[in-house]
Amino acid sequence: MRRGLLNALLAVFVFVSFAALSIAQNQAAEEEDKKAFPCHSLPRENYTCAACLQFHDSCAWCSRVGFEDANQHPRCDSVERLRLHGCGDEHIEKPQTSMQITKDEPLANEGTEESDAVQLKPQEILVNIRPKAKVKFNVTYRQAIDYPVDLYFLMDFSFSMKDDKNMLSKLGDSFAARMRQITKNFRLGFGSFIDKTVMPFIDSRPEMQTCCRRKEGMPCMEWCAPPYGFKNQMSLTTNTERFSEEVKKAEIATNLDSPEGGFDAIMQVLSCNDVIGWRERARKMVVFSTDAGFHYAGDGRLAGLVEPNDGRCHLDARGYYNQSLDQDYPSFAQLHQKIRERKANLIFAVANKSMHLYEQLRDALPDISSSVGVLADDSSNIVELIEGEYRKISEKIIMVDNAGATQGLKLSYRSKCLGTRVNDTNVCDSIKVGDEVTFEVTLEATHCVDQRDFVLKIGPTGLDETFNINVHVMCDCDCAKEDIVRNSSNCNYKGDLVCGICTCSGTNVGRKCECDAQGQSSTAALDAKCKRTNESAICEGRGVCNCGECECNTRDNVFEKFSGTFCECDNFNCPRHDLKICAGHGSCDCGQCTCNAGWTGRACDCTESKDSCLSANGKVCNGHGDCICGRCRCRLEGEDSRYSGPKCEICPTCPTKCAEYQPCVMCQQFKTGPYDIAKCAACPFTVIPVKELPISNDTQKCNFVDPADGCTFYFLYHYNEMMNNMTVWVRDDKECPGPVPVLPIVLGVTGGIILLGVILLLLWKLLTFLHDRAEYAKFEKERAEAKWNTEENPIFKQATTTFQNPAFGKKQQ
Template sequence: MSLSQDTSRFAGEVKKAAVSGNLDAPEGGFDAIMQAVVCREQIGWREKARRLLVFSTDAGFHYAGDGKLGGIVKPNDGECHIDEFGKYTHSTLQDYPSISQVNLKVKQNAINVIFAVTANQINIYDKLKDNIEGASAGTLSEDSSNVVDLVRDQYNKISSSVEIKDNATSAVKVTYYSSCLTPGPLKQTSKCDGLKVGTKVSFVVEIEVTSCPKDRKEWNQILHIYPVGINESLIVDLEMLCDCPCENPGNPGFKQNAKECSYSGTYKCGVCECDDSHFGRKCECNSENAHGTKDLTSSCRPDNYTTVDCSGRGSCVCGVCECEARQNPDEHISGPFCECDNFSCDRHNGLLCAGADHGTCVCGTCQCNAGWTGKACDCKISQDTCIPPGGGEICSGKGSCECGVCKCHEDPEKGRYFGRYCEKCNTCTGRCNEFKECVQCQVYKTGSFDEEECMQNCSFVPSVVDVVEADEDKDEYLCRFYDEDDCRFAYVYAWDENGKIVVRAQEQRDCPPQIYILGIVLGVIGAIVLIGLALLLLWKLLTTIHDRREFAKFENERMMAKWDTVSIYPHD
């Protein structure tokens, strides 16, 4: 039945449909899909419409090859075979379509297939949809009551996304970029989701020829770049430039037996292609009589185990290596086998042999100037930079000097030493105790030194800062102490460029708050007295109330005693 809005006729056709059965579980749904796709006129597909094909089933499917079980060996031709009554006429004449055939026809006709299947079949159709372009799958209830909602949901998924595909061959790589709905830089993607009606998204397409096909006919191709499920495409006429015109006869750049090639070869695009008996850049060498040997290239190799002439960096011309010229005029390849150069030595900080002041590159190896050593001439021979500013042992006796830098050792008791001169460790105090008294007397006017002793024993004057912080990159040392007032103070010491000591001290000490003991004692005594007076007054109040209650009770009993007194007279 062709597409129509007559729902009553559709219902009638479904009721009239014949029911058939067989012994195997799979059904011939692929035949139905193929005919619904390719019979465009009979079905009534519109050209400018999004085409949806709903396939509903509760069973698996037959595919190409299954027809052989029934004796059908003719493969499916992918053509329309529907008679005037809308029936498929070739079910017994040709095999079922293959998955790739269905996918091809769906792509050619821009149709989105929706598989509405029962729960026991959803797994297999989920895998099938991944092999058919633009297909989707949903679970159908046993009574098919949710078919309308299922189609609506699947349609919303299809219509809210756009995916770009192409028909490029293996020799052509097509890459897509888009930012979709997110503003910002492009990212590599061929699909955008979450679209609404009227939403515009842009794709940037990058086409790259990865290899030239052997067949020259494939050097010109027509690419179709299209959105899945929509019958529109961008046509790209691609011409691969796999050779140059000067490589073909008839072009001015093509000369046979050319003078430029010593009349012994063909001149193509400025390069000589020598005949079998000559070689060289200009075919000037005769392989049969030059130097009296047939294998002249052997003299362009350092030994019999090497298969590459001139180290791969030159041309063997009549048995002699002609080394390649570099684009940089300061770079040269040399040696009888082009094995040497002045640019492939080790580098330090991006400089060849650490720069001209340190060394020179000779035949791939750095030759260092006086005072320098190492593969890249980056190591100082002198150990002066490993001696502390105040003098002393190399690396403070706690390490070794390598390339002018201290490599610190590890002590089993104190752990690993660190610092520029290996003078630090986690349990080392350094010279903190040495400068402590001077900092106290000069900054805080405390400590064991008086003013005169301070001037005699202290050779530096510390600078005062609000907050003391040490910069380890500058080899500064942070010292912290508590003085006799239980106040904490801190300072930093280091050496300047001239080896003189520099000290920065914290301006204010961190002292605990003062405690007034006499005030606390007097306050406690006063509180005890007040509490005692309050208790006495409370006791007095309670006693007074009790006495008054007892007195009132007594007065009440006395008054009652007066009323109870009577006179008794004897009877006459």
């Protein structure tokens, strides 16, 4: 039973796996088809030449009349496939993306008053581009020698900056000289700012207007000039010697709160192009020096100034900002827009306590060349600070463009800068004078908009020099402007023939304007009536939509047909068995089998007859299963769960009747066992004592040991299913075991133990003897090899010593 269940589950798993694999393969095939022929995915509701060109940059359109009717191939396809299907080149619409350099002056290394330096190459190109297409080109930048620089020094002249003002007047000449070392083409300007002259920004009392105080409530330390918003002290000029004089003549003023009106000043400096004197082809630098924060849009409401800043120039004849009391402070966005418009560079020379604030301001101005430097308490480091920050700005190139404000176009950049590895970046650092940097620019037309012609500008931030891209996006077909046939016969005189297809007039719709819209707005609306769902294909891809109704295609096999409102049904895509649709026992009706009488199942492969499920006892599946599809399916619950086999006749774990009949046999034949007289009388059979048990294949033999005497008894039973009765035969005598020989067993065990002890003792004695012999032989061998020497002891000395007189025995002379 369990094996059959496992086989069934395995079959289901294999079927599901193959089905999933088939679906995945179909999806993969569809994806590959879309990649290979992307133009085929053009929606039918927008099937025009212009839509084809805009759909993919590889798409082309065949404008030949009757092209689709002749070969059933789409008009929107690749050029190669259109040619293959018989569309001549004269009918193919595929504008080509192109690029042409229209201005390419060589890079000029030096700029003078008479001629401008050229730092970008080329200067202008013309691009004709298709939607979804890309064009790549290179732009080279080289920093020129002595490139013009216009530097405007904008300084906070509140009382806390008095020491800085004095120091700047002393260092003015050295500052100008240092800048001329960087570039000879240099101009310098100067302006100052305080704040809006209204409470709560200043003390409006007349007696306090000219009183400079260090702290609130202290007497005047000295007399100052009346406060003002901003004043242009000196316009940009090559006469840099005036700088120190103008700084010295400018007067310190006072205000109440800590933030100053620096944003007003920056806005006027950048807006008043003619008054300040900015040159078009020059690096524009604004040095902003202060020891305090800044007011911005919204702060003016504290003084009742609700009119937003208009971002225009408002300087009177004396150079004062005359709208300080009428307009609010500029916002960050206005400031950012004005800096980008003027292409200016900002250097914030600020006190250490305000450093963090101006770093945040710098980060809030994206795509702007700006830097922040720490100003000494008395501005004694102003010359070195400006020189260092200027070099940081000038050595960093950030290529920016105006594509962000243009819909449908996108620019991206790649460059090696001064290295060897190409990166996706528009920023290059450490660019010295004379270094050339090339940017690879990619122009992409993402989609079409109403506008067709654009002018894109690319250039380094902070410079007015730009590279112009004149872009024409080719969204339209020439055939839509020419060769239009009005009220064409191909359109049943109900529409115009444009690019080979009909543009219907009035309420007429359809491929040939053959249908009346009947309240529908377009052919697409009628086609929608031929779709089962919004995502479905028209007529499920098995037919054509004729005025809102599906006409199903025919098959090569005349016995195979499509049917249904949306051609969604057929008579050949039903489950098969033995390679036959519906196993040959039914008919295919819209994907489902309708079985003949006597057959059932998904594929009509199951017979309703139960003859093949009858077991030997005449029962269906032996009474332990159900006959399904002509085969036994054994039950999985209760006692039936133990049965298996083709007809549920196998039960390897089922117990026999021996244990059940044992108590009855014992009480009836031997008067023993657990049953009393009452239970014994209730037994369903009466035993038949015999000398020898009969031998038969239909009987079951049983044997048990009687606990009362330890003897074994045997009996045999047979169940007659036809008579529904039980016969039990029992052998009238038991088999009892003989007496146990206790004495021989005891003597044998005792003798065995003694014998084992003697054997172990002898074995120990033998091992000891062999060990002693080996030791003795070793001793004899060592004694034979020993050598005994008889030499004297080297440290032994005799007790007596003999001396000889050297003069004894010699003759006298």
